[in-house]
Amino acid sequence: EAGVAQSPRYKIIEKRQSVAFWCNPISGHATLYWYQQILGQGPKLLIQFQNNGVVDDSQLPKDRFSAERLKGVDSTLKIQPAKLEDSAVYLCASSPSGYTGAFFGQGTRLTVV
Amino acid sequence: AQRVTQPEKLLSVFKGAPVELKCNYSYSGSPELFWYVQYSRQRLQLLLRHISRESIKGFTADLNKGETSFHLKKPFAQEEDSAMYYCALSYNAGNMLTFGGGTRLMVKP
Numbered sequence: 001e002a003g004v005a006q007s008p009r010y011k012i013i014e015k016r017q018s019v020a021f022w023c024n025p026i027s028g029h030a031t032l033y034w035y036q037q038i039l040g041q042g043p044k045l046l047i048q049f050q051n052n053g054v055v056d057d058s059q060l061p062k063d064r065f066s067a068e069r070l071k072g073v074d075s076t077l078k079i080q081p082a083k084l085e086d087s088a089v090y091l092c093a094s095s096p097s098g099y100t101g102a103f104f105g106q107g108t109r110l111t112v113v
Numbered sequence: 114a115q116r117v118t119q120p121e122k123l124l125s126v127f128k129g130a131p132v133e134l135k136c137n138y139s140y141s142g143s144p145e146l147f148w149y150v151q152y153s154r155q156r157l158q159l160l161l162r163h164i165s166r167e168s169i170k171g172f173t174a175d176l177n178k179g180e181t182s183f184h185l186k187k188p189f190a191q192e193e194d195s196a197m198y199y200c201a202l203s204y205n206a207g208n209m210l211t212f213g214g215g216t217r218l219m220v221k222p
Contacts, residue, residue, distance in 0.1 A: 003156070004156075031208060033209075033210075040122075040214070041214055041215075042117075042119075042199050042201075042212030042213050042214050042215050043157070043199070043210075043212045044212070045209055045210065045211070048208075048209055055209075056209055091157065095208060099208070100145050100162070100164075100203045100208050101147055101159050101162060101203070101208075101210075102159075102208070102210060103158075103159075104156050104157040104158065105156060106156045107156070
């Protein structure tokens with residue numbers, strides 16, 4: 001089966017610019033996650049969707065980050081405006097209902113200069 | 114709040130030597146623990162989960178609730194085991210994962 005797809009793979013932007021990442025989960029997976037992985041650290045959950053509703057976004061910096069999952073399938077994560085400390089790999093993951101654990105995409109490496 | 118700690122950033126062993134990657138957790142509820150692995154230039158993937166009590170690629174991990182640990186073990190390391198290993202805990206029954214900081218395993222020939 002096809003895995004979680006993310007694009008772009010790499011992005012370099014200047015601080016205060018905006019950026020968006022896209023994720024297509026595994027077909028049929030109801031749950032979708034966005035994680036942020038800063039260099040040298042483990043992934044940190046930013047937001048979790050169940051179908052097109054938000055389950056948890058307590059660690060999402062809502063003053064600059066936003067995410068949506070229209071129609072309960074694809075999702076986009078946006079940062080506006082970006083800061084230097086947002087430089088990280090942004091991982092999308094999905095899982096089917098009732099399954100604990102997650103399947104990860106390749107990630108998008110963001111560099112803010 | 115839940116927390117996962119992997120005390121070693123780097124673990125270097127020779128091929129054929131035993132390996133133990135340490136993982137400790139803190140969580141007031143009933144935890145579900147996982148080990149994820151990331152090989153070079155590949156995506157993060159599930160290695161094993163404690164509820165399955167299975168051995169994957171020769172690796173095993175036992176949940177010790179008394180010591181709040183979930184160490185990953187393999188009796189004889191292979192060069193292809195070289196990778197980043199992350200311990201993770203699922204909490205809140207909502208399948209949210211908290212990850213440890215990761216341990217890089219290097220298996221030398």
